[in-house]
Amino acid sequence: GAGVSQTPSNKVTEKGKYVELRCDPISGHTALYWYRQSLGQGPEFLIYFQGTGAADDSGLPNDRFFAVRPEGSVSTLKIQRTERGDSAVYLCASSPGPLSSYNEQFFGPGTRLTVL
Amino acid sequence: KQEVTQIPAALSVPEGENLVLNCSFTDSAIYNLQWFRQDPGKGLTSLLLIQSSQREQTSGRLNASLDKSSGRSTLYIAASQPGDSATYLCATRSGGSYIPTFGRGTSLIVHP
Secondary structure, eight states: OOOEEEEEEEEEEEOOOOOOEEEOOTTTEEEEEEEEEESOOOOOEEEEEETTTEEOOOTSSTTEEEEEOTTSSSSSEOOSOOOOOOOOEEEEEESSSSSSSSSSEEEEEOEEEEEO | OOOOEOOSEEEEETOOOEEEHHHSSOOOOEEEEEEEEEEETTEEEEEEEEETOOOOEEEEEEEEEEEEETTEEHHHHHHHGGOOOEEEEEEEEEOOOOEEOOOEEEEEEOOO
């Protein structure tokens, strides 16, 4: 596609449930980022993939959060035993390669997760 | 650890004014700095990317400057319009890290 897409656009779940959020990056982009954005805040880094591997997962808040990118394209962010504090907008971004002076990020529209 | 601050947090102006949004960062050893626009409930749209070797970039009514030595960038919006109403965020990545750090953004309202 022409841009980064994310599905679903909205997800409402109950506390304790499992959710999966999907990101389709721009075709050919090797770098993929997941961020979480709370109201009134800037995006908070979660995890960065270069190709299929997680190059940096230092932003994942705890072991309930996990992300995969098995074929180096689509990525799925998985959250187990959701808590109300997980409610936020989850943003995905892709880049042609590792961020450098020249490479910039392109963002998807986000998935708004609400945990009741 | 890089810290990015954006001032003001919110701004409301009448249509037609020229605006300056500020972004400051603590680690001056950056690779680049990127300005984004975010509409309510939407993702981020890239506006301008300034490489570390550049001092400014321009796109239409937007001009972004970069002063690495003082740790500052400004986004200048000329002749503001109601359609410019959005949150503007800056992000930068400092040396040795692939992870951008974002500011909290400036929420701009341009009223007719």
